[in-house]
Amino acid sequence: MPVATLSIPPSVEHVRTARLVAVAAARRSGLDEETVDDVRLAVGEAVARAVLRHGAAEIDTHVDVVVRDDGHGFEVEVHDHSSPSVRDDDDGIALALVEALVPELRTHGEVLTLAWPLSPSA
């Protein structure tokens, strides 16, 4: 079940809101502070990328962010409604950072899922 769902206009000033929500939810899920920092940066990068791609595609559809905690893992879905043919104009730095920070990264259609499995000892 989602612990938070957020729909933000594709405008860069709203990326911070998504970061704050993800960080608050990550703390509640019991992630340690270092991992919470990774969540902050990775979610910020993924949402910023989606916002910029919406801009490049010239669509004003909101970017949707869904935060889930099923007890086994903490997950953040970023729904990017732009076209897959939109090119990132940052040489892929944002995505490279996300890949470096997130233990499990899944792409399904327009949804990018960032997942942090919770270890029982955590």
Place this chain on the structure above:
Amino acid sequence: MDLDVSTREEAGRVVVVAIGEVDVYTAPQLDAELSRLTADGRTDLVVDLARVDFLDSTGLSVLVKALKRVREADGRLDLVVTSDRVAKVFRITGLDQLIPLHASLADALA
């Protein structure tokens, strides 16, 4: 205010102090100031990020752009980074190999 950027001279160098968060929304402010300085030929720069508690890839891009301009003019760019969170972004992108990071402004000016 999410980000405050101010500039002063210290020890013969230009010190740009950023306070707040440098992200996709605020990075253009830092970019504008660094571009203004380098366009003025002020290319011996220290960017003090000690009171920056968050920096994303947009912030990194701004600093890399400034580094290019400074190097073209035979200038220098040093950074002050105290937060582990900010230091980590430089480390995982390898940019700490390209731009000198210092633990204090005194270190950067030494």
